[in-house]
Amino acid sequence: MPQPEKSIIFDKVEVVIDGQAVLRPLSLRLTERRIGLIGANGSGKSSFIRLINGLLPPSAGHISVDGLALPRDKAAVRRKVGFVFQNPDMQIIQPTVAEDIAFGLHNLRRPKAEIAARVGAIMAEYGLTPFADSPARILSGGQKQLLALCGVLIMQPEIIVLDEPTTQLDLRHKNRMANLLRTLPQRLIIVTHDMALLAGFDRVLVMDKGQIIYDGTPPQSIVFYEELIKARP
Amino acid sequence: MLCRPPAFFFNLAPSIKLAALFALSFILFFIDNIVILAGLAAAPIIIYRLAGFSVGSLGRCLFPAAILALLLFLFQFFATDFAAAGRAALRLFALLGFAAAVTATTANSALLAALERALRVLAPFGLKPRQTALALALTLRFMPLTRQIWHDIRAAQQARGGAQSLARLGLLISLWLSRLVTMQEDIAQAIEARGFDDEEREDS
Numbered sequence: 001m002p003q004p005e006k007s008i009i010f011d012k013v014e015v016v017i018d019g020q021a022v023l024r025p026l027s028l029r030l031t032e033r034r035i036g037l038i039g040a041n042g043s044g045k046s047s048f049i050r051l052i053n054g055l056l057p058p059s060a061g062h063i064s065v066d067g068l069a070l071p072r073d074k075a076a077v078r079r080k081v082g083f084v085f086q087n088p089d090m091q092i093i094q095p096t097v098a099e100d101i102a103f104g105l106h107n108l109r110r111p112k113a114e115i116a117a118r119v120g121a122i123m124a125e126y127g128l129t130p131f132a133d134s135p136a137r138i139l140s141g142g143q144k145q146l147l148a149l150c151g152v153l154i155m156q157p158e159i160i161v162l163d164e165p166t167t168q169l170d171l172r173h174k175n176r177m178a179n180l181l182r183t184l185p186q187r188l189i190i191v192t193h194d195m196a197l198l199a200g201f202d203r204v205l206v207m208d209k210g211q212i213i214y215d216g217t218p219p220q221s222i223v224f225y226e227e228l229i230k231a232r233p
Numbered sequence: 234m235l236c237r238p239p240a241f242f243f244n245l246a247p248s249i250k251l252a253a254l255f256a257l258s259f260i261l262f263f264i265d266n267i268v269i270l271a272g273l274a275a276a277p278i279i280i281y282r283l284a285g286f287s288v289g290s291l292g293r294c295l296f297p298a299a300i301l302a303l304l305l306f307l308f309q310f311f312a313t314d315f316a317a318a319g320r321a322a323l324r325l326f327a328l329l330g331f332a333a334a335v336t337a338t339t340a341n342s343a344l345l346a347a348l349e350r351a352l353r354v355l356a357p358f359g360l361k362p363r364q365t366a367l368a369l370a371l372t373l374r375f376m377p378l379t380r381q382i383w384h385d386i387r388a389a390q391q392a393r394g395g396a397q398s399l400a401r402l403g404l405l406i407s408l409w410l411s412r413l414v415t416m417q418e419d420i421a422q423a424i425e426a427r428g429f430d431d432e433e434r435e436d437s
Contacts, residue, residue: 050422053426055422055425055426075428078426078428079428082426083426085419085422085423085426087419089378090416090419090420090423091423091426092374093367093370093371093374093420093423093424093427094341094342094370094374095341095370095374096340096341096342099340099341099342099370102342103427104427104428106342107427107428107429108428133340135377136374137374137377137378137381151427152427155427155428
C-alpha cells in the first residue's frame with residue numbers, strides 16, 4: 001500500500017473570528033523539513049500554526065496533515081503534531097517536572113513502567129534529571145522552555161510546531177535552544193522574530209494581515225520582511 | 234522535600250494512605266477523650282522521631298500544622314473553654330500532621346491517580362473523576378503562579394506611585410482576574426494540545 005505523502009495541505013482555508021478575517025483564504029502545501037514563519041505581531045502567525053493541530057478550527061476550507069484530515073482525524077493529528085507554546089508557564093500543567101513530562105503518556109494510557117523509563121531517559125538526555133521531583137515553578141525560563149519541549153518530544157511526534165520558542169529566553173538559553181532545535185530529527189514549523197534561528201531552514205513564509213505575502217528561502221524572505229517593515233511608518 | 238519520614242510510609246499504597254486519612258478525619262470528630270486525642274496528635278511526631286529524624290526537620294514538617302492548631306486553640310479558648318479548645322486544636326493538629334506525612338511521602342501523580350480511582354464511585358452521579366483529578370493537579374501547579382501575577386500587578390502599580398485606595402485595590406483585582414481569564418484560555422489550549430480531550434473521547 002503506498003504511503004501518503006508527507007505534507008501539510010491548506011486548501012482554501014479561512015479563519016474569521018467575530019466577523020474579522022484573521023486568516024484570508026489560503027491554499028498551501030508544506031513538505032519541507034524546516035519551515036519558518038515570520039511577520040509582525042497580529043499578522044495571523046499564531047492562528048496559522050494553531051490550525052495545523054486542530055487547536056483552531058477553520059471557518060472555511062480543508063486542512064490535511066500527512067493524509068489525515070482535520071477535524072475528522074484530530075486525535076491522530078495531535079499524536080503526529082506536537083505543539084510548543086510561546087509561554088512555557090502556560091504549557092506546564094503538572095506540579096513537578098517528571099510528572100509534567102509524563103502527562104501526555106498518561107493521556108495515552110501507556111503502562112507505568114514504560115512511562116517511567118521514557119521520562120527518565122528524556123530527562124537524562126536534556127539535563128533535567130536533577131529537577132525530576134522539583135516544582136516546575138522553581139525552574140529558570142530556559143529550563144521551563146526545555147521542559148515544555150520535553151513534554152512534547154516524549155510523545156515522539158513527527159512534526160513539531162513551535163510558537164516563538166526563544167522569545168522569553170536570555171542569550172545563553174536562546175543559543176542553547178537554537179542548537180537543540182537544529183539537532184531534532186522531526187519536521188519543524190517555527191514562528192519566530194529571531195531571524196538567526198532560521199539559518200539553514202528550507203523555507204520561510206512571511207505573513208502580513210492574515211495572508212502569506214512572501215514564500216522563499218531564509219535570506220530572500222528575511223530581506224523581503226525587513227524591507228516591508230522599513231517601508232512602514 | 235523538607236523532611237523525610239519513615240520508609241514504610243513511602244512504600245504504602247497511596248490509596249491506603251488516602252483511605253486512612255479519610256477515615257481518621259471522621260473518627261477524630263467522634264473522639265472526645267482528650268488523652269486519646271493527645272495520643273493521636275503525638276502519633277505523627279512519634280513516627281518521625283522513631284525514624285531518627287532531628288528535631289529541626291520535624292519542626293519544619295509540622296510547624297504550619299502547629300501554628301494553625303495554636304490559632305484554633307486561642308480562638309476556641311476565648312469562645313468556649315480550655316477543654317473544648319484543647320480538643321479542637323488536637324484534632325486539627327493530628328489531622329494536619331498525618332496529612333503532611335501523606336503528602337510528603339507520595340508523588341503528586343500517585344496521589345491524584347489514587348484520588349481519581351476513589352472518585353470513580355461518584356461517576357454515576359455525574360462527577361468526572363479524571364477532570365476532577367486534573368483540576369486538583371492544576372490547582373497545585375497554578376496556585377503559586379496566580380500569586381505571582383497578583384504580586385507583579387501590585388508591583389507595577391506601586392512603581393507608578395500614588396496612594397493606597399479602595400479604587401486602586403479594585404483595579405488590582407480586576408486586572409488580576411482578567412489575567413487569570415487569559416491564562417485559563419492558554420492552559421485549556423495546552424491541555425488540549427497534549428491529548429487530554431482525546432482520552433476523554435475514548436472514555437465516552
